[in-house]
Amino acid sequence: MELLIALVIGVMTTAGVYLTLRARTFPVVLGLTLLAYAVNVFLFTMGRLTIGQPAVIDAAAAGYGDPLPQALVLTAIVIAFGMTAFLIVLALKARGELGNDHVDGLHLAPDEVPYEKPEQIKPSQQTQVTETTMNSQSNQEVKP
Amino acid sequence: MMQLTAWPVLLPLVGGFLVLFARFGGLRLQRSLNLLIVLGLIFLSIEMVKVSMTGVHQVYLSGNWIAPFGIVFVLDKLSAMMVLITSILALGSLWYAIATKIDEKGSHFHVLFQLQLFGLNGAFMTGDLFNLFVFFEVMLLASYGLLLHGSGRLRTKAGLHYVVINMIGATLFLFAVGALYGAVGTLNIADMAAKIAVAPPENQGLIAAAGLLLLIVFGVKAAMFPLYLWLPAAYANTSAPVAALFAIMTKVGIYSIVRAHGTIFGETAGDLAFFWTPWVLGLGLLTLALAALGVMAARGLREQVAYLVLASVATLLVGVGLNSPEALGATFYYLIHSTLVAGGMFLLADVIARGRGPMNDKFTSAPIMPNAVLVGSMFMFGAVAMTGMPPLSGFFGKVLILGAALDHAWLFTIYGVVLVAGLMTIVAMARSGSLLFYRTQPCNELPGEPVNKSAFVAVVGLLAASPLLVIFGNPVSNFTELVALQQFDSISYIEAVLTTPAIERVKP
Numbered sequence: 038m039e040l041l042i043a044l045v046i047g048v049m050t051t052a053g054v055y056l057t058l059r060a061r062t063f064p065v066v067l068g069l070t071l072l073a074y075a076v077n078v079f080l081f082t083m084g085r086l087t088i089g090q091p092a093v094i095d096a097a098a099a100g101y102g103d104p105l106p107q108a109l110v111l112t113a114i115v116i117a118f119g120m121t122a123f124l125i126v127l128a129l130k131a132r133g134e135l136g137n138d139h140v141d142g143l144h145l146a147p148d149e150v151p152y153e154k155p156e157q158i159k160p161s162q163q164t165q166v167t168e169t170t171m172n173s174q175s176n177q178e179v180k181p
Numbered sequence: 182m183m184q185l186t187a188w189p190v191l192l193p194l195v196g197g198f199l200v201l202f203a204r205f206g207g208l209r210l211q212r213s214l215n216l217l218i219v220l221g222l223i224f225l226s227i228e229m230v231k232v233s234m235t236g237v238h239q240v241y242l243s244g245n246w247i248a249p250f251g252i253v254f255v256l257d258k259l260s261a262m263m264v265l266i267t268s269i270l271a272l273g274s275l276w277y278a279i280a281t282k283i284d285e286k287g288s289h290f291h292v293l294f295q296l297q298l299f300g301l302n303g304a305f306m307t308g309d310l311f312n313l314f315v316f317f318e319v320m321l322l323a324s325y326g327l328l329l330h331g332s333g334r335l336r337t338k339a340g341l342h343y344v345v346i347n348m349i350g351a352t353l354f355l356f357a358v359g360a361l362y363g364a365v366g367t368l369n370i371a372d373m374a375a376k377i378a379v380a381p382p383e384n385q386g387l388i389a390a391a392g393l394l395l396l397i398v399f400g401v402k403a404a405m406f407p408l409y410l411w412l413p414a415a416y417a418n419t420s421a422p423v424a425a426l427f428a429i430m431t432k433v434g435i436y437s438i439v440r441a442h443g444t445i446f447g448e449t450a451g452d453l454a455f456f457w458t459p460w461v462l463g464l465g466l467l468t469l470a471l472a473a474l475g476v477m478a479a480r481g482l483r484e485q486v487a488y489l490v491l492a493s494v495a496t497l498l499v500g501v502g503l504n505s506p507e508a509l510g511a512t513f514y515y516l517i518h519s520t521l522v523a524g525g526m527f528l529l530a531d532v533i534a535r536g537r538g539p540m541n542d543k544f545t546s547a548p549i550m551p552n553a554v555l556v557g558s559m560f561m562f563g564a565v566a567m568t569g570m571p572p573l574s575g576f577f578g579k580v581l582i583l584g585a586a587l588d589h590a591w592l593f594t595i596y597g598v599v600l601v602a603g604l605m606t607i608v609a610m611a612r613s614g615s616l617l618f619y620r621t622q623p624c625n626e627l628p629g630e631p632v633n634k635s636a637f638v639a640v641v642g643l644l645a646a647s648p649l650l651v652i653f654g655n656p657v658s659n660f661t662e663l664v665a666l667q668q669f670d671s672i673s674y675i676e677a678v679l680t681t682p683a684i685e686r687v688k689p
Binding site: 057062065069072073075080082083084116120123124130131134141 | 325342345349351
């Protein structure tokens, strides 16, 4: 049973990491969900895998199953659930506002203006600028 | 006095609900209620600092369950100091949001603000690792809402990255906590520290791996070297009061490293004692070098201030990594300074962006802004404080940290990186200051809006922390050194948490 659980956690984490590294928001959401599943099973096994043991210490029983990881998993599930719901809504909002579902909003939306470099000057002005700089340089040369 | 420990967590939680229902009374009621609660938090935290000065850990057992079984809240000098800084910063940020009417741009700003404070204060007060995770999530969920407040395309894009990286961080946190629980069988920070001291040697590797995984998680929050890429975009694109409040968010990461690693892997941890400090120091130095490059390369003032926040966090990481009580004391002094001044700078960047009209905060030539002399001198003041030049508090903070590094093995690397990074930020700020205020274009009509006087009060108030930290430098640095000494004395923390008895019920 240990091997099976370990494999399940491993496969889910691998798939989760792979999907999280994808460039579109929907695989990323799925990847995060898979990661959350993996961590939930992982937390559960941290109380050790036992079968047929009482949860609360019983004088007659030989051992007991750890009840705490289940409480932790429950909390983790609720939080992951809420976060995922938020992320999906945010991804939809990003899809609407950025015009595509790329995580970096790679392509510009129809009405988006790309960032302009501060030194972009029209060709006609540019010649003037070079002339003035030339003048200033020549002035400097004259000075000494 | 035990109840005082629970109050800073309860007040914003109850406050959040009250503010939510105050919605029916209109925005004015929400605003005044929120201001009132934040003011209450400031008085409460001053009282907490006073109580913590007795040097006794005040432990609150929630549900009256004794320490390793129930969740504990611990009030000591460190947590009291963090809550105090948070409340002061929150007041400045909230005042600015109300004065500029930014809170009107979306619903539930005030509710999210209170829940943000709830998460922050909870993270500072809790003594339980899993509870720390829960408060992190509360804090993050509120911060997602605040980050996106007011909307805008770039904000959504930065918000998406911020949410995804923090969700990955949350997953890693659970892996780390789960592994630690599996290895030592407890979640209470104090109990964990006690159990690690007697852990069997074959578990040491697992515990160390979980500890480093936990460091990654806190590194995401603190924006430590490979994990800082989300910060500049998120901070530069959100609204000013939120960015100002977020100045404390990175410090939560620093606090968690100091609290969790400093206690669990502190002097009691045997072979694992302080095994994490070289990592923090090395990554802190790397972060500092890259942050300085970012400050130089920034294309707008808000982006530049975000990189300055990153540089200050990196300096704090270096201070933590030096691992001595003097260095930690200096780090806390720098933490107070950098949090409040960074908050003020984000607000000031917004004032400047508004004053420049369509050019916003981009580093390009624009028509002169209204009240340029007032805003410009404030900018110079903030830049001097932020880059760590004398006579303001950034300088003294850095001197204290560098002074504590004198007998460290990495002396030359530390001095080299910190001083060169400092020089680069000074050059960059001088350049941006002259671009924003001197290279102006003539025009007949000023495009920007004039300075909002009542909003400017918040900027001045937060930046005033810097001269105050210099004037009261001696008592403040004495206090931060006491904080550091108490933090290094993890044995008394463990004892205080584990020996606090449950309150006897009065029998009817």
